[in-house]
Amino acid sequence: MAPAGASLRAAVLCLLAWAGLAAADRVYIHPFHLLVYSESSCEQLEKSNAEAPKEPTFTLVPIQAKTTPVDEEALREQLVLATEGLEEEDRLRAAKVGMMLNFLGFHMYRMLSESWSTASGAAILSPTALFGTLASFYLGALDPTASRLQAFLGVPGEDQGCTSRLDGHKVLSALHTIQGLLVAQGGASGQPRLFLSTVVGLFTAPGLRLKEPFVRGLAPFAPITLERSLDLSTDPDLAAEKINAFVQAVTGWKMNSPLSGVGPGSTLLFNTYVRFQGKLKGFSLLEGLQEFWVDNTTAVPVPMLSGTGTFQHWSDAQNNISMTRVPLGRSACLLLVQPQCMSGLQQVETLSFQHNFLTWLKNLSPRAIRLTMPQLTLQGSYDLQDLLAQARLPTLLGAEANLGKISDDQLRVGKGPSQILQ
Structure with missing residues (x-):
C-alpha cells in the first residue's frame, strides 16, 4: 500500500504519542494514591521543613562556557538500566502517569494543530515531554501556582491537605520509567534499537540564583540539564542565536526549527529538547x-x-x-x-x-x-506559553506565578520554545 499524498500531521501525532507512552489510555483512573504524598512522607516533609536550613542556591556560568557533549548511547543505557528490577508499584505508577499525559497530550495537540491550520508544515507534540515540562514547573512551584498546575495535570487537590498533594518527584520518576520501558523494549524481538534523548535548557538572566534541589530534581525527566546565563533583555534575537548555537554544539542536533526571539522582560527560559530515533x-x-x-x-x-x-x-x-x-x-x-x-x-x-x-x-x-x-525526519517547536493561553490559562506561568522552589528571585518565564522535537 503506497500512501496517498497528504500532510503528515496525523501520522506525526500517532508516532510521538504512542512512542512516548509505555501504557496509556485516555481516561483517568482513581484514586491517585501512587502519585500523592503518603502520611509518612508528609510527616517527614513537615519535619524537614521545620529543621532544614535555607536551600542552597547557585548562579549559572555564562553561556560561553564549554560543557561535555551529549552522549546519546550513554543516555539510552541509563534508561534501560532504570527498568531493571522495577517493582509492581513502579509499573502501576507509570501506567497512571501514562493515562494522564495521554489525555492532556491529545487535548493540547488539538489546540496546537488548530493554531497551525493556516500554516505550512506539521504540528508535532510529544505528550511525555509536554507533561514532563509542566511537572517540572510544578516541582518548582508554591501555592497558588502549585495547586493550579496540579489540577491542570489532572490530579484533584480534594481537601488541599498534604496527602492530597501531588508528589512531583514521583511523577518525574514515573516519566523516567515510561521512557526506559520504551527504549528497553524497542530493541526486543530482533527490532532495531530505539533512542529517546531528553535535554532541558535552563537559561537565566545574569546574577539570578537557582535552587540546587530543584535542578537536581529534574534528573529523572531530563538526565542532561544545561544551565547557562546570558543577557535576555538587550537584544532578544541575539540571545536566541546564542542559545541555538550553544544547544546545537552540545547536542550535535541540527536545529531546523530553532528558538526565535526571546520575549521581553524574561529572566528564565525553560526549554525542553527531545530527540526520538527509530528504525522500521x-x-x-x-x-x-x-x-x-x-x-x-x-x-x-x-x-x-x-x-x-x-x-x-x-x-x-x-x-x-x-x-x-x-x-x-x-x-x-x-x-x-x-x-x-x-x-x-x-x-x-x-x-x-x-x-x-x-x-x-x-x-x-x-x-x-x-x-x-x-523516510521521516520530522522537526518542530512550539511555545508552551501560547498553548496555555489557548487553554485559557495565560497567567499560569505568567509574571504572578509563584515559583519559589526554583529561585528566591522574582522570575519571569519567557516565551521560548518549551519543546523542540526531532
Whole structure:
C-alpha cells in the first residue's frame, strides 16, 4: 500500500504519542494514591521543613562556557538500566502517569494543530515531554501556582491537605520509567534499537540564583540539564542565536526549527529538547528519489522506504479512512491513519480526537501489505506559553506565578520554545 499524498500531521501525532507512552489510555483512573504524598512522607516533609536550613542556591556560568557533549548511547543505557528490577508499584505508577499525559497530550495537540491550520508544515507534540515540562514547573512551584498546575495535570487537590498533594518527584520518576520501558523494549524481538534523548535548557538572566534541589530534581525527566546565563533583555534575537548555537554544539542536533526571539522582560527560559530515533524492521530505502504527493496538484521528490510484510490493518468504509500499525518495538508503533481522498485529512484529525485510539486498534487485523512511505525526519517547536493561553490559562506561568522552589528571585518565564522535537 503506497500512501496517498497528504500532510503528515496525523501520522506525526500517532508516532510521538504512542512512542512516548509505555501504557496509556485516555481516561483517568482513581484514586491517585501512587502519585500523592503518603502520611509518612508528609510527616517527614513537615519535619524537614521545620529543621532544614535555607536551600542552597547557585548562579549559572555564562553561556560561553564549554560543557561535555551529549552522549546519546550513554543516555539510552541509563534508561534501560532504570527498568531493571522495577517493582509492581513502579509499573502501576507509570501506567497512571501514562493515562494522564495521554489525555492532556491529545487535548493540547488539538489546540496546537488548530493554531497551525493556516500554516505550512506539521504540528508535532510529544505528550511525555509536554507533561514532563509542566511537572517540572510544578516541582518548582508554591501555592497558588502549585495547586493550579496540579489540577491542570489532572490530579484533584480534594481537601488541599498534604496527602492530597501531588508528589512531583514521583511523577518525574514515573516519566523516567515510561521512557526506559520504551527504549528497553524497542530493541526486543530482533527490532532495531530505539533512542529517546531528553535535554532541558535552563537559561537565566545574569546574577539570578537557582535552587540546587530543584535542578537536581529534574534528573529523572531530563538526565542532561544545561544551565547557562546570558543577557535576555538587550537584544532578544541575539540571545536566541546564542542559545541555538550553544544547544546545537552540545547536542550535535541540527536545529531546523530553532528558538526565535526571546520575549521581553524574561529572566528564565525553560526549554525542553527531545530527540526520538527509530528504525522500521524489514524496510529498505528505494533507489533515488520518489514522488510524494503533498496535495492534489503538487508532488515532491523525497527518499522513500518500502517493506513487505504482515501488518495490522483496518479500513473504515463509513469514514473513508484506513489505518496501518507499523511496529517500532513492543512498546512503540507508527500508526498510519490515511484518508481515502486528499480532502479528508481534516476529517482524519477530527475523528482522531472523537475516538479512543485503543478502541480503533481493536479493529485491526493481520493483512499482507507492501507499504511504501517517505523516510521521516520530522522537526518542530512550539511555545508552551501560547498553548496555555489557548487553554485559557495565560497567567499560569505568567509574571504572578509563584515559583519559589526554583529561585528566591522574582522570575519571569519567557516565551521560548518549551519543546523542540526531532
